[in-house]
Amino acid sequence: MGRKLLLEKAHVPGIRTYEVYRREGGYRSVEKALKTMTPEAIVDEVKKSGLRGRGGAGFPAGMKWSFIAKPEGVPRHLVCNADESEPGTFKDRYLMEFLPHLLLEGLIVSSFALGSNDTYIYIRGEYAWIVDILEEAIAEAHQNGWLGKNILDSGFDCNIHVQRGAGAYICGEETALIESLEGKRGNPRLKPPFPAIKGLWERPTVVNNVETLASIGPIINIGGDEYAKIGVGRSTGTKLISACGNINKPGVYEIDMTISVEEFIYSDEYCGGIANGKRLKACIPGGSSVPILPANLLLKTAKGETRYMNYESLSDGGFATGSMMGSGGFIVLDEDQCVVKNTLTLARFYRHESCGQCSPCREGTGWMEKILQNIEYGKGKISDIDLLWEIQSKIEGNTICPLGDAAAWPVAAAIRHFRDEFEWHVLHPEEAQQRNFGLAHYADPIHVPVTA
C-alpha cells in the first residue's frame, strides 16, 4: 500500500462535515501557516515539495506562485480550477464531493501565501450538486473562524466564492476560465501578459487545479522536503488517478508514482484487471488529449524497460513510443474495442469544444471528425488516413491555446500506432460494420534492438 496524503480519510464516516474533518486533524495546516509562517516561507515549502500542477500540464506549482506580480494597492486573486472536463478525468469531482474541507484548507493556506482576499472556485456547471456541498463547507468554515475577517488573529482576511460554469471544456484553460469568470465567452487570451501579471479583472492571478490546491495542506503539515521524498525523480508526492473503461474496478486511486503500469492495471488494490476476462488492447493513460498506446508499448518502453505510473516514465520515448501523465485520466480499452470509433468520439468532443477563435482548430477539428466518421462507417479511402495525419499536423502548434494540440494528439497517436486498424476499416468496409479489428498484434512483445 502506497502512502496516502489526500484520500487517507476519504472513507471516515461523516468526513464531509466540518466536525468530523476537524476531529480527524483537519485545518492543522492553516494553524501552522497563519500562526508560524510567512507567505514567502509557504511558497518556499511548495517549491521544495516539487509539487507539479495536477491539471495536466505538470508545471511546478511553487514556481508558478513565485511569478505573481505584487504591484502596490492592486488586489491579487487565487482561482481554483474545478472545471474538470478532460474525458477520462473525474478525480477533482471525487475530492470536492467527499473531502470539500481538504480543498478549503488548501485554498486558505494558498490564499494567504499569495495574498488573495477573495478566492474563487470555478466549477464546471454540470457538477451542480457539488456547488451545494462546497457552499455548505464554506459556511461551516466561516462559522468556525477559518474564513472571514482576521483569521486566527493573523490579520489575514479571506472569502471563498463558488462560481458555476455552464458547459465548456475550454474554460479549463486558465485564460478562458478567467474570461468566463468575468462573464464572457470562454475564448482564451493571448499570452503574454500571463495571468500572474494581468489575470482576473486585469489583476495578478494564480489559477491552480483542485488536486494541486488540495495537496497544499499535506505539504505544509509534513514539510516540503518530506513530501519530495515520496515518489521518484521529478514525480514527487502522490497523484490521483481516475481509472475507467474496460476494467474491473473503475474509480479514483491515490498512487505514489513508484508503481508500474502493469501493477496499476492488474493488481486488486487498483483496477483489478481487465473486465470479463478479456485482454488489454490499448490505453490512454492521462486523459483523452494524451497519446493512446497499444498494450505492448504501455506496459514496457520501446527499450523493453518496465513503464511506471509517473511523469517521466509515461512520457519515455516521447510521442513516438510514449505518452503523458496528463490529468491522470486513465482510459482502458479491451480487445473488443475499436480504436477508430474511440478516436471518432474524441474528435467529435474536440470539435464540439473548440471555441472557434483560431481557424486551424475551428475548421480542423470538424474535418477530422467528418473523415473519421467516413472511415468508421465504411466510406473511407486509404488517402483519408494521410489526410487526417496532414490535418492534425497543421492544427498542432498553430493555435492560441493548447486545445488545438489536445485535439491533434489523439488522432496522431491513433494513426501512429493503429494504422493497420484504420486501413482494415477502409479495405473491409462491410466486415468493419459487423465486427472489430480485435487485439491483432497490439499486445505482441516489441522487438528491442540490442546495441553493443
Next chain:
Amino acid sequence: MVKFNDQQLAEFNRLVARYPEGKQKSALLPVLHLAQDSFGGWLSEETMNYVAELLQILPVEVYEVATFYSMYNTKPVGKYMFEVCQTGPCMLMGSDSIIRYIQDKLGIKPGETTSDGLFTLKTVECLGACGYAPMMQLGKHYREHLTKEKVDAIVEECRKNAAVNN
C-alpha cells in the same frame, strides 16, 4: 413579462455581491442559470434582455454568452431532459446502446422533445463520470451505471413526478 420574485431577487443580489464593485458582469453565468431555472428551463430573448437590464450590460453581451455555453437552452425543452454522455469512456461502456434504447422508448431523436412536452433527449460530451459509465444528467444530478432497466425506471419516475405535480 419575466421578472424574478423576491426570493429569486435575493439570490440575484447574493450572486452579484461576490464581485468587486463595477464587476457585476462576472455574475452573468450564475444569473443565467438562475434565470433558466426560474423561467421554464430555457432562455427566451425576453429573459436574456431582462438579465441584461438587471446586470446593466448590453443584451448582446448576454446573447453571446448564452449561445456559447452548452448548458443554456435557447429553445424550449421538455420538463425532463435526458443528457446522455457519448464521449470515449462512456462509449466504451455502451452509451450508444443506451442512447438508441431511449430513442426507441420515447420515439424521439437526440435534440427532440416528446409531443407531451415531458422528455427531451440530448447527447452531450464528457460530464466527468467516466468511471461510472454509461451515464446521464437529469436536472441537478447524475444517473450512473445506466442499463435499459434503469432507463425504464427513470422514465417511470419522471412520469409519476409529473402526474403528482399536475
